[in-house]
Amino acid sequence: MEQYSTAEEADMVKKGIKDRKRREFIGKGVTLGAAMGASLLLGDPARLAAQIMPPGPPDLVAVRNGEPDVMFRKAIELMGGMDRFVKKGQTVLVKPNIAFPSAPEYGANTNPLLVKAVVEHCFAAGARKVYVFDNVAATSAGIAAQCYKNSGIEAAARGAGAIVAPGDHERYYQSVEIPGSVSLRTTKVHELLLESDAVINVPVAKHHGYTFLTAAMKNLMGVVWDRQHYHFNGLDQCIADFCLLCKPVLNVVDAYRVMMSNGPQGQGLSDVALRKMLLLSSDIVAVDTAAARLIERDPMQVYYLKYGQAHNLGTMDLDTLNIIRHDLG
């Protein structure tokens, strides 16, 4: 804070700031007018949106009212294109939520059309290999195949050219340390995480009975072997800690069908709302904060968001972010 020798001086400075702001406002208004006029003349009002926004790609993109793959196409375009996140020749891990052996209409897993679209975009951006897997929620062996099948994700991903790999045996996992963690000192992660150049996190947003929300941050639990360790050592802190190790280049939050209550399994179709939305961001904390609002929860109640922010993984303050909201309908 600057110190002013007199009250007069302080007033002058404040006036100067006000004047500057007024000039900027007028300047922006004139630019806006010119842009509107130009775009009307040129017949391209859509450019208007791009003109008003500050330069650079947005921090978060939210699209609604389309099919999952259509929404993703639009969202990634608004985000600046898939090649911002996937480089030519890379090995990419696309990590959907395949937790339960439920069909897509129950909203318990990521929508298979979305997974398909993400995989296709990875290849279009030049990826050499795309892997898809999840260590499903069931704590016993033998259920993973049904989860992969009933969710439709295995077929969709394979159809798009991804290699769908298993996650249901300890032999695929290796122990790693997590520097900077509070509770989760070490964990066993799937070797594909260690082998991939980039991770694209594709969770489904849904209510969770015990953490209130499961979306991007919690989806990464499916990359570790011993989930019980999280439950034992403070679930919320461990979720946040793991994001120190695993930093997806992009989070694609499926909010097409959203389980609004009785999550994460859901009791039936009455828990599911057809919201037809999609959220896209590299900021894992921000996208989860938006997802929390989507399921009508206070983000402050979702403790792992606070812990994630404390780890500098992102921000919960959406007002500071450059957000593009787009309605396709």
Place this chain on the structure above:
Amino acid sequence: MISVEPGRLKKLRLCAACALSILFLSLFLGGAEVAGILSPFLLSFQAVPAALRAMGDVSLSAATPLLLLLGATLLLGRVYCSFLCPLGMVQDVCNRLGGLRTRAPLPPFAAVRYSFTVLTVLAALFGSFALLNLLDPWSMSGRLAGHLLKPLALSVANLAVATLEIFDIYVLSFKKLSIPPASVLAVILFFGLLIGAMSLRFGRAWCNLFCPVGTILGLLSRYSLLGVRLDPQNCSGCRRCETVCKAGCIDIRRGSIDRDRCVVCFNCLTVCPQGALAYRPAGRRMDAESASRREFLWGLALAGTTAVGSLAASTGLVPAGMVGQSVPIFPPGAKSLKNFSRSCTACHLCVNVCPTRVLVPAYLAYGIAGILQPRLDYRIGHCDFSCHACGLICPSGAIVPLTPAIKKQTRIGSVRLYEQRCVVHLNKKHCGACGEACPTHAIIPAEKGRVVFPTIEQDYCIGCGACEKACPTSPRAIVVTAEQVHGLAKKRLDPTPAAALPVTGEEGFPF
């Protein structure tokens, strides 16, 4: 007089046995789906399961396979032993490996097999399956295949899977090997080695010493229409038939074939140069006698005394009502402890096909009367909500197949939360592993202050163990105990029919 060309019969038996061996291997090694397809065909005519099904479900349809089996025996002799019994096929393979060496006829040992059989049957009627479970040939085959052969096969398969994975080919999955507890393995190995050793040298000696099925079918085949018979007038005494007889039941010196012990393998028919052996009805000429009446009576007397004496001491074999936590958890479809323990012969086919590996062979969990019968172990797995592989496969009616809807409501246990072990209660931090896993929402989240606690609504619990398996504490904070009689849990109803998905009509985004 009907008689069939001898060479063809042996070939027929060999073909049938080969084909069925392949099918049995597929049943034991192929997984739940394959087993489900093959089991009605292969298992309907296994003697002991068929008998138990007939007793459990007193109806003509349930009794038909058993009646057909007994009828076939009365017609054709002990054909089950050579054509249908998987343990017989195992012994024949061992016998071949042993080189089919020259054999002298074996003594009948009638007393031994009648004692064991009478003991087995009487004990079973009084509620103890101790001998039945150990001696039933079908169950023995199931255990040998499931616990010795299958891990071997899986190891080989896993090797193949691991090799394919190097090339990013993930079509098959890596299977977890399940080794039974040491006590169970010891019993299985003991019998496996014993039968292997006996059949290597002595052919079907097991079948005629210890097998209750063989003994009973043997008794019936005394009166069978067709049988292998010796015409002493044409016999030159070369004794070639004795060298190939797997049961050691041809005694040329005395000029007799013991039809009690003949397993109708037709080996002897092809080697007789005089054609003195034939598979035919009794001729008008005097055929050589079966095992002497005297032997039979002595055997019965000995059996009777042993039986009475053992039963006097066997009150310990009958399980007293099992109380409290010591009652093992048994699969849905078993209906009650009594029904399960009195129908299960511990073939372990259910253990074999269980996808979560929650079904494990137990040693004495059900007492000696239920030796080797399986139970659910929630430290290893849980009973998957949508699965009923065990019920679809059980050949004896110990686990009855339930419709999916009924199975999802069948209560096999009840749950209890021990708050003094629960991390949420102790540390005031979120866990919810149990609540996440519960398929019937019998555990619901209850917010108290800043923390969500798991709360049990007992009416909806089906005792599947998903919570206990998921619980991260040791000893578990949430534990399921067995229901001795399986009732039905309440079901939470989904008020919204499939078509009416709520569509939120709001504008914009809520952030």
